Amino acid sequence: MKNSISVMFVIFALVVAGIGYYFYPKQQKSVHGRALVLVFSSETDNQIELIERWEKVDLSVEFTNACARGSDAKRIKCISKKIAKAYSRVESSGKSLLLLADKEFSPVLLSTLNKNNIHQITALILLQLNASNSVASNFNIPKTLVISDINDAVEDVITTRTLASNIRNKDKWAWSTMLVDDGGGLLFHSVLPHMISFLINENVNSAYKHEFKAESHWQHPIVDNSKFFKLTEFVETYPVDNDIQRILKSFYAYDQNLLKQWPLKEYKAFNLLKYRNHMLEDKQGRFVTFVNRKGHRFYLDLQRYEQYKPEIVIAIDDEENLYRMTSFYITKRYYSWEQGGPEEDMLYSHSLGAFIHFQIPPPLHLELPYLQYSSILFDSIEFTDQNPYEGLKGLSDSAFGVLTMNCIPCHSVNGIGGAAHHLDYLTLKPQPGYAHPLLSYSKDVLENFFFNQTATAQLIGVNPNYVEETIGEELLDWLLSKQ
Numbered sequence: 001m002k003n004s005i006s007v008m009f010v011i012f013a014l015v016v017a018g019i020g021y022y023f024y025p026k027q028q029k030s031v032h033g034r035a036l037v038l039v040f041s042s043e044t045d046n047q048i049e050l051i052e053r054w055e056k057v058d059l060s061v062e063f064t065n066a067c068a069r070g071s072d073a074k075r076i077k078c079i080s081k082k083i084a085k086a087y088s089r090v091e092s093s094g095k096s097l098l099l100l101a102d103k104e105f106s107p108v109l110l111s112t113l114n115k116n117n118i119h120q121i122t123a124l125i126l127l128q129l130n131a132s133n134s135v136a137s138n139f140n141i142p143k144t145l146v147i148s149d150i151n152d153a154v155e156d157v158i159t160t161r162t163l164a165s166n167i168r169n170k171d172k173w174a175w176s177t178m179l180v181d182d183g184g185g186l187l188f189h190s191v192l193p194h195m196i197s198f199l200i201n202e203n204v205n206s207a208y209k210h211e212f213k214a215e216s217h218w219q220h221p222i223v224d225n226s227k228f229f230k231l232t233e234f235v236e237t238y239p240v241d242n243d244i245q246r247i248l249k250s251f252y253a254y255d256q257n258l259l260k261q262w263p264l265k266e267y268k269a270f271n272l273l274k275y276r277n278h279m280l281e282d283k284q285g286r287f288v289t290f291v292n293r294k295g296h297r298f299y300l301d302l303q304r305y306e307q308y309k310p311e312i313v314i315a316i317d318d319e320e321n322l323y324r325m326t327s328f329y330i331t332k333r334y335y336s337w338e339q340g341g342p343e344e345d346m347l348y349s350h351s352l353g354a355f356i357h358f359q360i361p362p363p364l365h366l367e368l369p370y371l372q373y374s375s376i377l378f379d380s381i382e383f384t385d386q387n388p389y390e391g392l393k394g395l396s397d398s399a400f401g402v403l404t405m406n407c408i409p410c411h412s413v414n415g416i417g418g419a420a421h422h423l424d425y426l427t428l429k430p431q432p433g434y435a436h437p438l439l440s441y442s443k444d445v446l447e448n449f450f451f452n453q454t455a456t457a458q459l460i461g462v463n464p465n466y467v468e469e470t471i472g473e474e475l476l477d478w479l480l481s482k483q
Contacts, residue, residue, distance in 0.1 A: 099125070273302070326349050394478060
């Protein structure tokens with residue numbers, strides 16, 4: 001009898017426990033830190049090490065590979081449930097939920113997000129997309145960071161940048177970047193948790209703050225080449241030639257791997273001669289003048305250059321805003337001859353933008369410093385018959401070429417030329433360090449300018465502008481005679 005009572009008591013207890021399991025709320029695992037990063041990855045090694053490392057930057061990380069098997073439909077259903085459960089845990093605490101997927105999970109995760117309301121997701125991080133995987137076209141996804149390794153196959157790197165571009169075309173925020181694997185794969189990259197912290201609220205280690213701000217900001221430039229594209233009758237498409245490849249390689253001289261993001265198959269150009277010939281007759285001058293965003297002013301004698309078919313490149317492959325091709329730099333001083341310069345955290349931007357190009361490469365003595373002839377402003381283009389170099393007589397052809405091609409774009413002489421300056425990397429506002437008129441410099445400054453280019457440039461922290469000694473002597477004497 002006692003045994004029967006004991007058995008009935010155990011059964012009753014189990015029934016009560018079962019009812020409690022279904023009818024009483026379960027205690028959920030708490031989320032530590034500022035945000036929960038739900039990781040969809042097939043990676044099983046070193047997870048504990050990664051979790052501990054990310055906790056140091058106040059991020060909670062949870063892995064799930066339970067959705068790795070089955071059909072895409074089953075995987076989508078599985079991922080949806082995981083996301084819903086994760087969100088229910090962060091919702092009440094007001095914390096952020098971010099999703100991270102590796103190469104294997106990225107396509108199915110994108111498909112999942114396209115089928116669900118994802119307003120509750122703070123950001124999406126995708127690692128090393130595979131070009132062979134189809135990517136969903138309806139980009140109903142949150143703020144997105146897509147990362148490739150510089151050693152990835154070219155087609156995979158192109159896929160990564162293309163995805164970011166397509167997301168931006170849907171008026172969404174996307175940042176595509178490349179990293180160097182520092183051991184263990186991108187998921188375990190030392191910089192990744194800091195990048196994720198930046199995605200949440202830009203609250204990030206000061207060592208990365210300006211770099212991240214700069215790179216992500218220029219994925220969404222505040223300027224573009226749109227005015228060129230509006231005049232469609234002057235926009236033409238050609239295969240990328242060796243000259244354009246050379247210009248791009250020079251622009252990315254600090255990291256050639258960045259060029260892997262584009263196929264470099266074709267470019268769009270604005271036909272400068274057609275544009276001139278379309279204008280009223282009194283506007284069809286021999287000389288063309290234009291200015292760029294950095295204050296350079298350029299003059300081109302079309303009588304000398306017309307045969308080489310001048311044009312302005314405004315797009316490379318599918319990239320129709322060449323301001324996304326931007327590099328960043330700092331300077332030590334404003335001027336070489338006096339102390340004083342920007343704060344240590346001051347960054348300047350240098351964008352490619354629209355740049356001059358010739359379908360037929362001109363001879364060496366007519367070749368232009370193309371990277372300087374970039375970021376061209378459409379509204380500044382003007383044709384005239386008045387020779388802008390009228391006041392620059394008395395020089396040999398060689399010295400005249402150096403003055404007009406290398407000096408005048410930055411420094412003016414008797415009102416001819418530009419007033420180059422640096423640009424704030426976020427606002428594009430002109431910064432101190434203007435290129436003064438050449439005739440305003442003292443003799444010792446001019447001598448350093450012409451004969452001590454390397455040391456002078458090092459004082460500022462920029463690249464030297466070399467001038468042959470004999471030409472430098474001629475230019476110095478000519479300038480001093482004008483003062």
